[in-house]
Amino acid sequence: MNTSVRMIIVLTVIAVLAGGILSTWDGITRPKIAQHRLEELKAAIAEVLPAYDYYDQVEAGETTFYIGRRNNVEAPVGIAFKAEGSGFQGKITMMVGLKPDFETLTGIKVLEQIETPGLGNKISVDPSNKENPYWFAEQFRGVQTAPEITVVKNRKPTKNTEIEAISGATISSRAVVRILNETIRKAKQLYLINRNRDGNRNG
Amino acid sequence: MKLMLLFLSAAIVNNFVLSYFLGICPFVGVSKRVSSALSMGLAVTFVMTISATVTWLIYNLILVPYNVEILEYVAFILVIASLVQLVEMFIRKVSKPLYDTMGIYLPLITTNCAILGLALFAVLREYSFIESLVFGIGAGVGFTLALVIMAGIREELELSPVPKHFQGAGITMIVAGSLALAFMGFAGLIAN
């Protein structure tokens, strides 16, 4: 057989086999991976919002709002959305939960970050605090967002808009707060515009 | 502004070689002379810029619409290998001097993990076309920077009494460690 014909046949056989095997494998693993993603998302929403029975998903521009609701109650219990921005080393992504007026935080959870291990990465988990490794995120629960959230260093917060910085990682702590202040303001506008528009359509 | 930050992040703060460990093989292999390091760096930056855009097009215009993202790795590596060949042929035709400086390094680039790494990171971070392009240039510049600095230090090292067992790879790693430490000082550059 001519060499170039053989070359083409061999490469075609390899490509077809590889394609076949991979598409079969795709069929097996894709639903599992999608399920993990959904579970992760649900867990994050559940962590930042007050107890709810179900949540609605509303798309507004590039942001998706997850609106937690109770059965037979018209007003939502809280609204969650993903916030992102740059930290000390790179992008920080968080799930943010708020009361429907966008004035009170109900919780935050850091989803992705590449802050410095041992310092800045304490924004997601702090192994040096044995009693509560998640203290940094948890102190945001109940914090007021207006006029804006502020960071205090080396002391306990005294006002309800303050949170305490991680010692040795002030920039990462500030970055989290800056991202929150910026995204909450934008999300509030986006959400209200969207609701009014929907409201007008319904009425 | 956002693009500028992306460029700085890829080139300096999250340098491909010193903080993602991508492209270590040429980093150890082609860092003995500043001149060859610079040529290798240019060749890599060139291929990175092209491959960042081509892999973006392949992923977003072919793999995603036809729902065959599973072929990502196979497609990317084939694209990169063919691209390197094309670039090599093109440069040889167009410019003899350019081929003499960059050409011999091109075949080495196919197995340079920085090129595939770039494509994978761009997909993972859902960059837009322009962002991928800037990311590619930034990563290439960062790679060149690390390679040239390293070569400069290694030229000096040849005159230094390095303990016998650490000569070559051992001391290169340790110097790279110190460089990585120095580059960590750039963290925070993009924070505010």
Place this chain on the structure above:
Amino acid sequence: MAKKNVSLSAEFLKGIWNENPILRSLLGLCPTLAVTNSAINGLAMGLATIFVLVSSSILISLFRKRIPHQVRIASYVVVIATFVTLADRYMAAYYPVISKALGPYVPLIVVNCIILGRQEAFSSKNGVGRSILDALGMGTGFIMVLLVLGSVREILGSASLFNFTILGDWFHPWMIMILPPGAFLTLGLLIGLANWYNEKRGIV
């Protein structure tokens, strides 16, 4: 074909020390440095690499006479990339936490020079049996270095091993060890130590 009279055990053992892919040939350094900030990550990366290396070696040594010389590299690359995709998706579907920790370094096994290098240097010239032994040996040598690096860095950098705290509160973790500089420094020292040991044993 069988040009060497190497015993089967030597075929396996050479990869572990005398021709260790990392310490002696300096191949596959990217994953070695990138994922060894903890022992468990090193282990997972090592296992995934062994899977790809052994499967590709089997397939390529079986069909070595049917693959035309001119397209061999392209064929190897497709075979390797296919196995890498299988491994990557398997981890993402069944071990999502580790898969997330390793991130894009699993797909980067495609360009791990050890794998392509063994296909070109060994599997394309030897039978299935020997190729499996060679791949297993090289893989074992690779995973050993990954485990040593991962353990040293995790103990010194996080005071733990496989996520179990082993050093008490008296020990202040050396943060640098789990950061990129720690990877370079530890590997540099390990290479130096290996050279010193080899010289003592008379292997150069």
